[in-house]
Amino acid sequence: MGTLGVLGLELIEMDTPPTTAYLQIYTEKRCMANCQFCAQASGSQADRNHIARGLYVPAELEPVVKRLKIAFERGYLARACIQTAFYDTWWHDTVYLIKKIRSLSPIPISLSVFPLSDERYEELQKLGVNELVIPLDACTPQLFDMIKGKNAGSPFSWETHMDGLKRAARIFGKVGTHIMLGLGESDEDAVGVIGELWKNKVNPALFSYTYIPGTQLVIHDKNENITGHYRKVQLARHLIVEGIAGYGDMRFENGVLCDFGAGSDMILSIIEEGEAFRTSGCPDCNRPMANETFSKIYNFPRKPDDTEIENIRKDLGLA
Numbered sequence: 001m002g003t004l005g006v007l008g009l010e011l012i013e014m015d016t017p018p019t020t021a022y023l024q025i026y027t028e029k030r031c032m033a034n035c036q037f038c039a040q041a042s043g044s045q046a047d048r049n050h051i052a053r054g055l056y057v058p059a060e061l062e063p064v065v066k067r068l069k070i071a072f073e074r075g076y077l078a079r080a081c082i083q084t085a086f087y088d089t090w091w092h093d094t095v096y097l098i099k100k101i102r103s104l105s106p107i108p109i110s111l112s113v114f115p116l117s118d119e120r121y122e123e124l125q126k127l128g129v130n131e132l133v134i135p136l137d138a139c140t141p142q143l144f145d146m147i148k149g150k151n152a153g154s155p156f157s158w159e160t161h162m163d164g165l166k167r168a169a170r171i172f173g174k175v176g177t178h179i180m181l182g183l184g185e186s187d188e189d190a191v192g193v194i195g196e197l198w199k200n201k202v203n204p205a206l207f208s209y210t211y212i213p214g215t216q217l218v219i220h221d222k223n224e225n226i227t228g229h230y231r232k233v234q235l236a237r238h239l240i241v242e243g244i245a246g247y248g249d250m251r252f253e254n255g256v257l258c259d260f261g262a263g264s265d266m267i268l269s270i271i272e273e274g275e276a277f278r279t280s281g282c283p284d285c286n287r288p289m290a291n292e293t294f295s296k297i298y299n300f301p302r303k304p305d306d307t308e309i310e311n312i313r314k315d316l317g318l319a
């Protein structure tokens with residue numbers, strides 16, 4: 001909906017507009033996979049206009065692509081992010097959309113997809129996809145099986161996703177993934193997988209699990225202090241990707257992160273600066289309100305203000 005607002009196809013008020021165009025390929029068909037958190041899944045009863053909290057209102061392709069070109073030229077949008085479900089003609093539709101965009105504009109394109117063959121990765125690269133994203137979503141093989149693997153009635157496995165990420169990273173030079181927090185994982189589970197992914201040229205973007213009515217996932221042992229957990233993992237991710245501290249430098253007690261492996265002055269200045277708590281992922285992605293409410297912002301779509309920094313300190317138990 002925010003993308004349609006920036007493209008001038010919907011009249012909406014936004015305090016922070018998206019800097020990336022979020023494009024979900026619309027189909028009447030449900031996805032053949034059954035990721036338990038997802039509105040598109042085969043067993044979901046949810047409205048298909050949603051992915052997480054985001055509302056994706058169907059729009060005509062031609063005006064969207066033409067306006068995308070103009071929005072990129074004028075600096076309103078810096079990237080197009082395409083997401084697709086797994087249905088019979090998904091490859092054909094995805095290639096069609098990429099070619100349509102590329103025929104008009106050099107806007108950087110990200111594509112979020114499941115693991116594919118090396119031949120298809122290479123074809124996507126030739127078509128002009130700049131960043132490939134393969135969402136892992138879970139921090140451990142057990143959580144993966146529960147939310148999108150064999151226990152969820154989905155065709156995916158941790159091993160094939162990890163393999164698909166590593167192969168894509170070799171072909172594209174680097175690759176993106178999504179990690180969803182709030183599924184019952186510990187700080188150590190999350191920071192451990194982030195460290196491992198980063199070592200393999202995989203950039204993990206963080207999301208907070210958001211319940212969508214009609215989806216199948218019911219979380220029994222969600223971390224009680226989800227905000228504190230989220231902030232710690234954001235901070236640890238920042239230290240890892242900036243090369244300030246690695247997973248091996250950090251200390252955990254019973255899965256709880258108790259030492260970031262960097263000096264306290266450094267940690268305080270990173271908190272003050274706020275960058276660690278902004279939306280993570282591909283360059284120029286700010287994903288406003290993708291998994292937030294106005295009272296609880298997990299990923300800041302812009303630099304957090306002084307009050308927000310103060311709240312982040314409280315979330316981290318420092319104020």
Ligand code: SF4
Binds near residue numbers: 033034039
């Ligand atoms: S593969 Fe993607 S669209 Fe399909 S159910 Fe899983 S998350 Fe949803």
